[in-house]
Amino acid sequence: MKKGFTLVELLVVVAIIGLLVSISIGATRNYREKARDARIKAVLGQVRSVASMIYDKNYSYEGLCSGGTLNSSEYPKTLAIIAQDVREINGGENVVCSATQEQYCVSSRLTYGSNKKYCVDFTGYTGEDLPLCDSAMCQP
Numbered sequence: 001m002k003k004g005f006t007l008v009e010l011l012v013v014v015a016i017i018g019l020l021v022s023i024s025i026g027a028t029r030n031y032r033e034k035a036r037d038a039r040i041k042a043v044l045g046q047v048r049s050v051a052s053m054i055y056d057k058n059y060s061y062e063g064l065c066s067g068g069t070l071n072s073s074e075y076p077k078t079l080a081i082i083a084q085d086v087r088e089i090n091g092g093e094n095v096v097c098s099a100t101q102e103q104y105c106v107s108s109r110l111t112y113g114s115n116k117k118y119c120v121d122f123t124g125y126t127g128e129d130l131p132l133c134d135s136a137m138c139q140p
Contacts, residue, residue, distance in 0.1 A: 033112035036089045040108055043085045044095070044120045047106045050078050051099075051122065061104040061122065065097035070106070098133040105133035 047070070054063045054074060063074040072080035086095050086108050096107045107119040110128070119138035120126050127138060 037110040037112050040086055040089050040110060041118055043082050044106055044108060044118060045126065046082055047120055050075055051104050060101040061099040062101055064104050065099040068096060069094045070097050096133050105138055107133045107138070
C-alpha cells in the first residue's frame, strides 16, 4: 500500500481552501465599510459640541454652516478637520450642513449600503436613512 495523497485529493483541498479564503475576503470588506460608517458617525457627533460653542459665542447656529457645508472659518481647526475626515472616509463627498439662528442639521452619506445617510441636529437626534439636510432639522 502506497503512502501519500493522490492528485485529486490535493485538488479538493486546494479548492476548499480557495472557497474559504473568498468567503473571508468578502466578509472583511463589509467590516471595513461598517467601520468607515462608524467613524463618520463619531466625527459628525463632534459637530454637536462645536455647535454648542458657536451658539454660546454668537447666540446663533448660523456660523456653523457656509454654502451648504461646514463653515471652516468658524473654529477652523475643528470644523475643517471634521469636514476633511468625512470627505476622506466617504470618497470625497462634502458634509451637508444647514443652520438658522435657532436650529442646525448636519448630515453625510454613509459608505455601507446604498444611499444610506446619517444626520445630526440641534434636538440631539441622530439617525440613519433620512434625507440629507435641506432644512435645519433631520426630517424623517
